[in-house]
Amino acid sequence: MASLTLKEITKGFGKVNALSSVDLHVADGEFCVLLGPSGCGKTTLLNIIAGLIPQDEGIVALDGKSVDRLSPRDRDVAMVFQSYALYPHMSVGQNLAFGLRMRGVPKPTIRERVLESANLLGIEDLLDRKPRELSGGQRQRVAMGRAIVRRPRLFLLDEPLSNLDARLRASVRLELKQLHRKIKSTIVYVTHDQVEAMTLGDKVVVMRNGRVHQIDKPETIYARPADTFVARFIGSPEMNLYQGGIFKKDGQYHFQSAGFSLDLGSLQPNVGEGEVEVGIRPEDIVIGESETALKGTVEMISNVGSEKYLHVGLGDVSITIRAPKEAIFQPGQIILLTIPPDRLHLFYKGLRI
């Protein structure tokens, strides 16, 4: 296994900038997730790491040594494609063995490794079948097997779970995590699904339009999003965000928006007075009486089963609040809610302050 370092990777297609100066370091054995909406450049980045397309600027290095001059074959990376890209005219066994055959590995070793990987993934009974005879889940495992069997320095996975149905996705996700623990491989995993990113990654890279917005542990990204994009992208339901202004009153900072005003308590925003955005997650809002309680009207209730989400009108804006599943509310009901200042996220010009 190897470490991966990307320095200032830039790539453009015609007039479009697919990637702008991406810096990233993945340590040996680390599971790194590239997270972002479609079109953010994550697949392009993966292709550049694999050597399938060249970057316009920047360096790709494995274990500290640049691999830019090496062809995909020589970089010793394995890739699992979103569409699996299995060779349709070969059997599962042949698909698995292909990479080893190309490298001149002796036949008995090939057989051994193929069986080993097949057992690891539970596909040892499928070795003689052709890809078209397999279900989606089985094909996915074969694609993974093809990568594992080669024991590469680096694994690249491009949205490997997106073609599976929801139930299967959850179980395969779990297996992936266990696999990673077992093999201790260096993985770069691309997805647009934040649940996958948060559960699988040791480190998450949030990207949009070719730019990196934040690189951090999943918990950190959730607790301290670096800008409003990350704040909105991570967390379901979305964080409540409001634009407004900060002003000082009696030595305390206050926040005023179209719907409500907040006493910021001990918070000392260092922009002084000005226009900011303020965010609060649905689960951080407290329902009930308090000194600084705000009054709102319940507009709609979403019952997810395990909990409820209340969509409450607060002045001119809406706020989403998480409520326990036993709680009973009616549309039109007036409720009291408190926004604790220490759970607030403040953003100035989009960035966290």
Place this chain on the structure above:
Amino acid sequence: MSREQLEMIIIRLLRIMGLILFIIIVAFPFYWMIVSSFKSLSEILLNPANLGLDIRKIDFHAYYEVLFEHGFLRYISNSVYVSIVTVMLSVTLATVGGYAVTRLRFRGQKFMSYSILLIYMFPAIVLVIPLYVMFSRLGLRDSINLLILVYLAQTLPVALYMLRSYFQTLPPEMEQAGLIDGCSRLGVIWRIVIPLSAPALASVALYTFMIAWNEFLFAFMFLDTPEKFTLSRGVVQLAGSVHLSKQLVMAASVMVTVPILALFLFFERRLVQGLTAGAMKG
């Protein structure tokens, strides 16, 4: 009866009549070609209007004569040689060329893409005289292998275009997977692209064979010695040397026609795809 029903009946009648008419028009020359080839000279001269064929009077003599007394055995082998070699070279070059234009990035890739078909539009008659002059000057004219090269120049543009169109429909991820797994580009073509392109390759092979087998103009212009004649050239030679023995010319025509028609009917679906996939020379 409603207008709908009346018109439907008219249409049905027209259709049946039309089909019969078309079948006769299309099939009759072929029928006549085959039937005449089994007649004797006297039959041709005395009974020209005999539409049928007396089973007892079937005469294979025309075929015998054409094959052994007019050198058609040789012509057949020449045509087979020229056609097969042209097909092999054409398919090979069009495969790698088509792949390069589809998948590889290089300066002039777009230009090549657009100009392929343009080359195809150059009419043979414009090429014939200069080629004739060039080859005469170099003393190379009477050569079958040169003919093969000329045929290549005729078939490669469309073969390349057809294969390029097909390659564009193959998902590139499979080839990328092959590259990552350790294949070279040529390895990817050989192990992954070609096995998956069988129908397209068959179409190209058939189309190329048809062009090479049927070709007349260049064979007529460039081949001088009878030993080197292809079938098309040979038939013209024969027709010029006999005036009354039409059964010989018909037998020769049958011999040229049957292989290509048989191949075509055998691979009908594939060839039709090939014919409509690329623009065809008239």
Place this chain on the structure above:
Amino acid sequence: MKRTSPAFLDREARLAFWMLFPTFTVVLAFVIFPVIWNLWLSLKPVSLGDLRGASLFKLNLTLANFHKIFSDPGFGSVLVTTFVYTIAGSFLSILMGLAAALLVHGEFPGRSLLRGLFISPYIAPVVAVTFTWSFILDPQLGVLNWLGVSKGFFAQPIPFFSQRWWDLELLGIRIRLPLALTSVILFEGWRYFPFAFLFILARLQAIPNELYQAASVDGASPFQRFYHVTMTQLSPVLSTLFLFRFIWTFNKFDDIFLLTRGQAGTKVMTITVYDYAFGEFNIGASSAVAMLLFGMLSIFLVIYFHWILKEGS
């Protein structure tokens, strides 16, 4: 800041070069070069006897060849004949192709066999079909003439491919039919209708059934449905086909050469290329006609591409 090494792109470019090199060379030598060579020859006074001489490369360029071909007495009629042949032949082949496609369209047993049969005239070798047609229409030995005469349709055998004019009376009107030219045009329709047939059939089968159903519901009768749905869907294909066939028929040599050698009023421009070279031994004039042909082809192609771009947007 380090720029990406060009080694990556170099590698691909080099590979692409070798993969395209043989094709490129062959096409350059046997297509591009001859055309340029043709231009050269058309501007020199070259005869068949000069071919081995050194005068071939002398820089004695002249427009005499072009002057000659334009001022030769037959030039006007050759031009007219070429256009008549091309337009009528293309039109006929497309008309027949349309008819055949309409007849074959739909599900019925033996359909693919029929389709196979209908494509035969196009697939069969040109020498075979031309000699067969010549034989069938032969004045002395041909079955058509024998049957025609014996059943009383013709007074005497008609030399379809060797007689220039045929005076006949149709419904009291005297018509002077260009016989050989008409026969050749009919052959052209027979031989090339499969091309139109295939394309039209493919397009026919792609017309969604819902269009017909909608028209039916709207009250259109079968013939009306044909006109408003079928024909409107087909007209783009028909125009494209006409353009293609026009260009290719314009450049056709084999068919007329084998049927009539260009006699009896069937001399088209491609035949004159051959006649100048091997009839009058004048290579220069032959190349000049070929250049004229090429020039006209280029104009047609420009028109075609402009038309395509217009349609495409």
